[in-house]
Amino acid sequence: MAEIEKVKCLIIGSGPAGYTAAIYAGRANLAPVLYEGLQPGGQLTTTTDVENFPGYPEGISGPQLMEDLRAQAERFGADVRFGLATASDLSKAPYRITIDGEKEIETESLIIATGATAKYLGLEDEKKYAGMGVSACATCDGFFYRKKVVAVVGGGDTACEESIYLAGLASKVYLIVRKPFLRASKIMQERVLKHEKIEVLFEHNAVGLYGDNGVEGVNLVKRMGEADEERYDQAIDGFFLAIGHNPNSEIFKPYVDTDEVGYIITEGNTPRTKVAGVFAAGDVADSHYRQAVTAAGSGCKAAMEAERYLSEKGLL
Numbered sequence: 294m295a296e297i298e299k300v301k302c303l304i305i306g307s308g309p310a311g312y313t314a315a316i317y318a319g320r321a322n323l324a325p326v327l328y329e330g331l332q333p334g335g336q337l338t339t340t341t342d343v344e345n346f347p348g349y350p351e352g353i354s355g356p357q358l359m360e361d362l363r364a365q366a367e368r369f370g371a372d373v374r375f376g377l378a379t380a381s382d383l384s385k386a387p388y389r390i391t392i393d394g395e396k397e398i399e400t401e402s403l404i405i406a407t408g409a410t411a412k413y414l415g416l417e418d419e420k421k422y423a424g425m426g427v428s429a430c431a432t433c434d435g436f437f438y439r440k441k442v443v444a445v446v447g448g449g450d451t452a453c454e455e456s457i458y459l460a461g462l463a464s465k466v467y468l469i470v471r472k473p474f475l476r477a478s479k480i481m482q483e484r485v486l487k488h489e490k491i492e493v494l495f496e497h498n499a500v501g502l503y504g505d506n507g508v509e510g511v512n513l514v515k516r517m518g519e520a521d522e523e524r525y526d527q528a529i530d531g532f533f534l535a536i537g538h539n540p541n542s543e544i545f546k547p548y549v550d551t552d553e554v555g556y557i558i559t560e561g562n563t564p565r566t567k568v569a570g571v572f573a574a575g576d577v578a579d580s581h582y583r584q585a586v587t588a589a590g591s592g593c594k595a596a597m598e599a600e601r602y603l604s605e606k607g608l609l
């Protein structure tokens with residue numbers, strides 16, 4: 294049997310949360326080992342301009358920001374590796390993580406920074422127009438649609454919140470809702486339904502997008518009664534998905550608490566999970582803010598907590 298590698302601080306995930314945790318853990322002499330997963334650099338590598346990360350007055354490209362964060366983590370000794378965590382045993386310390394189904398790592402502390410993946414409708418056109426009019430984050434991309442026309446897909450609280458946020462920037466927001474009602478809370482429903490810039494399209498499905506240089510419109514199907522439907526195109530400039538996220542918490546679920554969607558529940562304002570020495574940072578533990586800077590902030594907290602935990606246990 295292959296030898297088990299022993300480390301003090303293992304970080305799973307290479308988004309802003311993971312790399313920031315690695316910067317802090319490296320500078321605290323925890324000799325962190327970080328596994329990048331299938332998406333080295335995380336979600337921001339799929340976007341062009343990041344204009345809201347502090348410190349970049351002209352904005353920065355997502356891939357460049359993530360390369361810089363990685364270089365900063367490595368400068369302080371983080372051992373950044375390609376590999377996917379495929380199983381965990383957090384039943385007792387030191388904790389056991391399996392990488393790529395074969396390599397075993399035993400770690401005294403663990404920082405889970407595996408992010409959350411936005412759900413899409415599954416249309417080919419969503420891929421075709423990724424970064425060219427299709428977005429799953431109104432806070433991130435709404436600014437690019439000032440005085441333009443956008444559509445939001447979804448019927449829950451998030452879709453309503455994103456519609457209201459976008460209505461503050463865009464000239465018109467179509468909220469595309471599959472059902473004949475909104476699932477959002479009463480108060481959100483009221484705010485959306487009486488908003489002069491938001492038009493709710495009940496019983497509509499988006500089935501395609503069109504445009505020569507990015508999204509110029511959406512193909513819609515309106516359900517009319519049991520058997521009938523009407524197909525039409527609506528001109529839009531931006532198409533926003535707000536149908537939820539999948540937190541990447543599956544392999545940790547038997548040990549840490551999660552909410553009904555799968556977000557890891559941490560103690561109050563801290564990244565502590567219910568397992569001592571196991572911390573969760575970034576989008577995997579944040580159903581609400583889901584921003585690069587908030588992920589980075591919680592990665593910092595997680596590394597500080599790991600340092601304190603290891604120090605109290607006399608493991609440093």
Ligand SMILES: Cc1cc2nc3c(=O)[nH]c(=O)nc-3n(C[C@H](O)[C@H](O)[C@H](O)COP(=O)(O)OP(=O)(O)OC[C@H]3O[C@@H](n4cnc5c(N)ncnc54)[C@H](O)[C@@H]3O)c2cc1C
Binds near residue numbers: 330
């Ligand atoms: C298109 C797009 C544009 C965005 N624009 C902005 C913006 O302009 N400003 C902003 O603030 N936010 C933006 N966001 C949101 C931002 O990207 C996220 O909030 C942020 O990346 C979350 O960071 P994170 O570290 O929690 O996780 P992520 O960035 O999601 O990274 C998760 C990491 O975990 C790894 N991972 C997952 N599972 C495993 C596993 N089992 N083993 C090993 N590794 C694993 C992945 O490979 C990845 O490296 C955008 C998001 C998208 C999708």
